[in-house]
Amino acid sequence: MRIQPATGFKSSVRAVMVGLAAAGLGLVGGIHASFASPEFLSPTHPTQLLAQSPKVISSGTFVSGEHPTKGGVKILKEGNKRLIQLDQGFSTFSMGPDLVVILHRANNVIGSTKPPAYALKAGDYVVVAPLQKFNGTQTYTIPENINLANYKSVGIWCRKFNATFGAATLK
Incomplete structure (x- = not known):
C-alpha cells in the first residue's frame, strides 16, 4: 500500500498544529530541564530570585x-x-x-x-x-x-x- 501525501487546506492546518504541538512539547521539556539543572538547584539561587523582605x-x-x-x-x-x-x-x-x-x-x-x-x-x-x-x-x-x-x-x-x-x- 502506498501512502499519498495529503493535500488541501485541512491537511495544511493539521500539519501546522502538529508542528506547534511538537514545538510546545520541546519548550515544556526545555523549561523542565532548566529546573533540574545544577544551577537552579544551588543553595544561592532562591535568594537571587526573592525580593528582600521589608x-x-x-x-x-x-x-x-x-x-x-x-x-x-x-x-x-x-x-x-x-x-x-x-x-x-x-x-x-x-x-x-x-x-x-x-x-x-x-x-x-x-x-x-x-x-x-x-x-x-x-x-x-x-x-x-x-x-x-x-x-x-x-x-x-x-x-x-x-x-x-x-x-x-x-x-x-x-x-x-x-x-x-x-x-x-x-x-
Whole structure:
C-alpha cells in the first residue's frame, strides 16, 4: 500500500498544529530541564530570585478615640522607603470626612488628649497621607523629610473636625 501525501487546506492546518504541538512539547521539556539543572538547584539561587523582605522598625495596636478603631500597624523599611502598613484587622468608623493617617509625637495620643474629640495641637503631628479605605490592609509611604525619631505613634485623624478616631503607640 502506498501512502499519498495529503493535500488541501485541512491537511495544511493539521500539519501546522502538529508542528506547534511538537514545538510546545520541546519548550515544556526545555523549561523542565532548566529546573533540574545544577544551577537552579544551588543553595544561592532562591535568594537571587526573592525580593528582600521589608524590615519591621516598630509596631503597635490601635485603640479607639472618638470612634471605634482597631487593628495593627507596622512601620517598615523596604530598601530606601519607609512605610506605614495597616494590617488586615484594621477598621475605623466609616462616616468620617477627611480622614488622614498621621504620625504623632506623643506615645499615647488618646491618653494625652481630651475626649470626646481627642483634638490635636498643631506641631504635635504630621500628616502622612489621606486614609485609603476604612478597613483592611493598606500601605503608605512616609515622606523622606519626616524624621521618625520624633514620632511615637500612628493615628487616624479627621482633619475637618480635629478629631482623633484612634491611635497606636509604636514599640
